[in-house]
Amino acid sequence: MGTIATGVGLASGLNIAEIVDALIAAQKGTVNRLTQRGAGLQQTKTGLDTLSATILTLKTSATSLKDAGTFDKRFVTVSDPDQLAVTPAKGAALGTLQFQALRKATAQQVVSKGFADATTQKIGTGTITISKGGSLDSNTRLDMLNGGKGVSPGQFRITDRSGRGAIIDLRSAVTVDDVLHAINSNAEISVTAKAERNGIVLTDTSGQTFSNLIVTDLAGGSTAADLGIRQSVAADTLVGSDVFEITGDFKLTQINDGNGLKLTTGAPDIRITLTDDPTTTIEVNLDGAVTLNDVIQKINDHEDNNGKLSASIVDGRIVLNDLTGGGGTGTLAVTDINGSSAVKQLGLNASAAGDTLTGNRLGAGINSVLLRNLRSGQGIDSLGEITLTDRTGATATIDLSNAETLDEVIAAINSAESAGSVKLQLTASLNAAGNGIQIVDTSGATASNLIIADEAGSTLAAQLGIAVDAAQTSVNSGSLHLQHVNEATSLADYARGGKFTPGTFRITDSQGNESVINVTSAVKTVGDLIQRINLATGAQVTARLNETGDGIELVDEAGGAGQLSVAELGGNTAENLRLLGTGTTGSDGKSHLVGRTATIITVEEGDTLDSLVTKLNKAEAGITASTLNNGASINPLRLSLVSKNSGLAGALVIDDGGLGLGLATQVEAQDAVLRVGDLETGYLLTSSSNRFENPVPGVTVDILKTSSAAADVQISQDVSSVTQVLSGFVTAYNKLLSSSAELTKYDSATGQRGLLQGNSVVLNVLSRFDRVISSNYGAEGSGIRNVFELGIRIELGGKLSFDSSKFETVLKNNPDAVREFFSKATTGLGAQLSESIDDFTDPFEGNLTVQSKSIDSSLESLASRIETLNEMLEVKRDRLMKQFIAMEQAIASLNSQQTVLSQIRSLVPASSQSNK
Numbered sequence: 020m021g022t023i024a025t026g027v028g029l030a031s032g033l034n035i036a037e038i039v040d041a042l043i044a045a046q047k048g049t050v051n052r053l054t055q056r057g058a059g060l061q062q063t064k065t066g067l068d069t070l071s072a073t074i075l076t077l078k079t080s081a082t083s084l085k086d087a088g089t090f091d092k093r094f095v096t097v098s099d100p101d102q103l104a105v106t107p108a109k110g111a112a113l114g115t116l117q118f119q120a121l122r123k124a125t126a127q128q129v130v131s132k133g134f135a136d137a138t139t140q141k142i143g144t145g146t147i148t149i150s151k152g153g154s155l156d157s158n159t160r161l162d163m164l165n166g167g168k169g170v171s172p173g174q175f176r177i178t179d180r181s182g183r184g185a186i187i188d189l190r191s192a193v194t195v196d197d198v199l200h201a202i203n204s205n206a207e208i209s210v211t212a213k214a215e216r217n218g219i220v221l222t223d224t225s226g227q228t229f230s231n232l233i234v235t236d237l238a239g240g241s242t243a244a245d246l247g248i249r250q251s252v253a254a255d256t257l258v259g260s261d262v263f264e265i266t267g268d269f270k271l272t273q274i275n276d277g278n279g280l281k282l283t284t285g286a287p288d289i290r291i292t293l294t295d296d297p298t299t300t301i302e303v304n305l306d307g308a309v310t311l312n313d314v315i316q317k318i319n320d321h322e323d324n325n326g327k328l329s330a331s332i333v334d335g336r337i338v339l340n341d342l343t344g345g346g347g348t349g350t351l352a353v354t355d356i357n358g359s360s361a362v363k364q365l366g367l368n369a370s371a372a373g374d375t376l377t378g379n380r381l382g383a384g385i386n387s388v389l390l391r392n393l394r395s396g397q398g399i400d401s402l403g404e405i406t407l408t409d410r411t412g413a414t415a416t417i418d419l420s421n422a423e424t425l426d427e428v429i430a431a432i433n434s435a436e437s438a439g440s441v442k443l444q445l446t447a448s449l450n451a452a453g454n455g456i457q458i459v460d461t462s463g464a465t466a467s468n469l470i471i472a473d474e475a476g477s478t479l480a481a482q483l484g485i486a487v488d489a490a491q492t493s494v495n496s497g498s499l500h501l502q503h504v505n506e507a508t509s510l511a512d513y514a515r516g517g518k519f520t521p522g523t524f525r526i527t528d529s530q531g532n533e534s535v536i537n538v539t540s541a542v543k544t545v546g547d548l549i550q551r552i553n554l555a556t557g558a559q560v561t562a563r564l565n566e567t568g569d570g571i572e573l574v575d576e577a578g579g580a581g582q583l584s585v586a587e588l589g590g591n592t593a594e595n596l597r598l599l600g601t602g603t604t605g606s607d608g609k610s611h612l613v614g615r616t617a618t619i620i621t622v623e624e625g626d627t628l629d630s631l632v633t634k635l636n637k638a639e640a641g642i643t644a645s646t647l648n649n650g651a652s653i654n655p656l657r658l659s660l661v662s663k664n665s666g667l668a669g670a671l672v673i674d675d676g677g678l679g680l681g682l683a684t685q686v687e688a689q690d691a692v693l694r695v696g697d698l699e700t701g702y703l704l705t706s707s708s709n710r711f712e713n714p715v716p717g718v719t720v721d722i723l724k725t726s727s728a729a730a731d732v733q734i735s736q737d738v739s740s741v742t743q744v745l746s747g748f749v750t751a752y753n754k755l756l757s758s759s760a761e762l763t764k765y766d767s768a769t770g771q772r773g774l775l776q777g778n779s780v781v782l783n784v785l786s787r788f789d790r791v792i793s794s795n796y797g798a799e800g801s802g803i804r805n806v807f808e809l810g811i812r813i814e815l816g817g818k819l820s821f822d823s824s825k826f827e828t829v830l831k832n833n834p835d836a837v838r839e840f841f842s843k844a845t846t847g848l849g850a851q852l853s854e855s856i857d858d859f860t861d862p863f864e865g866n867l868t869v870q871s872k873s874i875d876s877s878l879e880s881l882a883s884r885i886e887t888l889n890e891m892l893e894v895k896r897d898r899l900m901k902q903f904i905a906m907e908q909a910i911a912s913l914n915s916q917q918t919v920l921s922q923i924r925s926l927v928p929a930s931s932q933s934n935k
Contacts, residue, residue, distance in 0.1 A: 067780065093110075271308060291318070425499075459492060522587075529581045692704070810826040
């Protein structure tokens with residue numbers, strides 16, 4: 020049978036493949052025309068995309084010109100760049116400033132006594148407590164003195180009784196401790212200084228009487244006078260006048276040793292009951308009160324008062340005077356209501372004397388604390404007399420029945436005299452940890468035990484932990500547990516790491532009863548949390564402040580055999596609030612779960628210096644522990660504890676609990692101090708780090724090193740950055756013109772056309788931008804009206820030129836007008852440019868975007884049509900091939916038949932053929 024080989028029919032001899040290709044090609048004109056149309060559309064799309072991309076190069080510049088902040092950038096020059104790094108924010112005031120780095124921030128470092136070996140020598144057994152609060156040295160700031168007026172920084176001279184003098188420089192002093200250190204560390208004079216009650220006391224130790232003990236201000240200053248010590252006395256002791264006084268300007272957060280007031284939002288907090296008949300009660304809502312004056316005003320202006328009660332602040336106490344004249348059977352008194360706890364914090368839990376209620380002290384004075392805040396806020400149950408006996412046998416009785424501060428107790432002990440006016444050889448001071456007091460016998464005698472005992476019902480000595488009757492030379496109270504967490508403490512401050520997050524946890528009491536505690540964002544204080552727990556658990560669990568003054572304690576009241584426990588419900592709220600875990604049985608037989616801000620490290624029998632360092636670092640107590648080798652021949656190894664946070668905010672109370680580690684402060688925690696302005700009119704600022712945010716508005720200052728001279732800081736307009744933005748815009752715009760010319764070009768010699776030659780879209784784009792750039796903005800006389808006033812010109816061919824020096828001159832002379840011209844909302848040049856760019860290039864509605872997407876749709880439709888036509892032609896090709904194959908087969912069949920006939924004919928005899 021005939022076939023087709025290599026496109027040629029064997030039977031017909033025809034080149035069938037060429038014939039079919041020719042037939043198909045003759046019918047492919049439509050496909051070719053569609054393909055050419057698609058190529059043209061693709062060129063247009065490429066041109067539109069190129070044009071759009073070029074326009075978008077204007078967007079960065081236009082956005083910057085639209086932003087007023089572009090014109091508010093500042094350039095800073097520091098005369099002493101080694102001292103300070105100054106960073107101005109946008110909009111910072113222009114001009115010259117002065118800053119002086121007086122002190123860098125330091126992190127507290129505590130170092131132990133020496134050890135011979137770090138890996139084998141045992142430390143002992145006990146506990147180390149590390150806390151951020153509880154220090155009994157309040158380190159009073161100078162700006163709290165003199166009723167909040169503070170102390171003028173300056174210099175004064177002290178002349179001791181030998182006639183020697185020294186200048187004390189307090190130009191960088193911030194706290195009373197800074198003052199005391201400046202005096203006590205001066206080796207030129209024999210004078211010591213201490214804070215006592217509400218003032219400063221100087222003591223001459225020269226042992227001479229050649230001169231008075233004299234303090235004089237220098238250069239017309241008032242520093243010594245402000246400190247109450249500008250005096251001349253013919254005595255060894257100079258007692259400064261009182262310079263600490265609580266006034267109405269004090270914030271409520273500054274009174275009561277910093278323990279704030281727990282108030283009830285939206286309801287009265289205290290009820291004042293008067294003595295008239297019928298009895299008048301005044302229920303005062305303290306919402307919004309910030310200062311003591313606010314409290315006084317809310318009482319005096321209360322609608323139920325009507326002149327019946329007068330409230331005032333006298334000698335650092337709130338005094339209430341009942342003006343009703345009495346007549347009733349009641350007593351003038353103040354009570355908490357609606358769950359608040361303001362009465363004690365305001366010192367109003369005092370007994371009235373007739374028609375007057377004089378409150379307790381609102382503050383302890385310089386560098387001291389109130390007795391009522393010791394023992395976790397329980398204070399002393401019964402104040403009274405205590406007897407003191409030193410080891411010589413000398414005895415004195417001191418009356419502390421009216422004592423309100425720890426400083427008063429210490430001062431009374433230090434000044435105690437026997438009946439024969441012999442001063443006892445006892446010295447009272449804060450202990451090494453700073454969380455308690457110690458009394459040391461300095462006599463060297465052994466004739467008597469050291470004896471400190473309460474008298475006539477007093478509980479003071481016992482509850483201060485100094486009661487003793489033993490053959491020893493000192494007694495240490497241990498921690499007196501100053502309350503620094505109370506019901507008013509915010510959860511943001513109390514939570515672990517300062518990261519309180521709302522959530523839920525479950526409390527299970529000893530009988531297995533479960534209560535779910537939902538701590539929402541409405542729970543803001545420790546008091547709120549305590550209240551929510553108590554409401555949720557009913558009478559089965561009691562939440563309260565703990566007995567160490569630094570957290571919350573849960574007490575099981577269910578009486579079951581199990582232990583109280585707290586578990587998370589999907590978050591870490593309980594852990595953050597220091598309540599996660601299982602309780603232990605207390606001395607009362609109940610299960611207690613105690614949360615504390617302090618970290619307790621247990622030192623076990625086998626612990627060495629190295630293992631203790633490991634424990635301390637794992638405890639996440641805010642310190643870095645390490646072992647130091649000071650190179651000593653004997654016991655060279657020491658435990659070093661360094662706070663992870665610098666400044667006073669990182670100060671820690673570290674108590675070795677009697678382990679005998681001999682911890683001593685190597686480096687005090689100090690805030691950085693920055694003077695703003697000159698010596699005469701400047702002021703001091705402090706920071707826990709060496710960075711000061713906004714010492715003046717819009718400026719950040721970093722201290723690099725301290726200096727004896729101020730640095731001048733010049734803040735000026737950042738002209739160069741604005742110039743770069745505008746120069747960038749001009750460059751981008753000229754690039755747009757060049758790109759547009761390339762897209763629309765036509766070469767008559769070669770016939771080559773640009774991708775958008777003949778397309779009106781380019782003309783529309785250029786016309787729009789030309790109109791925006793050359794228009795006037797603003798009314799006549801309103802400032803800069805057009806770009807030509809800013810050094811921009813339109814050159815031949817429409818391109819822009821930019822005179823940067825002219826622009827910088829205008830910007831320096833009239834920065835507000837330049838900002839207005841470019842960045843005015845809606846109508847500024849920056850806004851108009853941005854609007855034009857978006858009109859063309861918006862990814863959804865831009866004119867060029869819409870056209871490009873339309874072409875995409877057309878190209879997709881063309882591609883589909885071409886594919887369909889090609890499929891139809893392929894079908895036709897197959898049909899033609901089949902037809903030709905059939906023809907070949909037919910021809911081959913005929914040829915075969917003819918061959919057979921020829922063969923048959925050749926078989927017939929010739930005679931037979933002839934007979935025919």
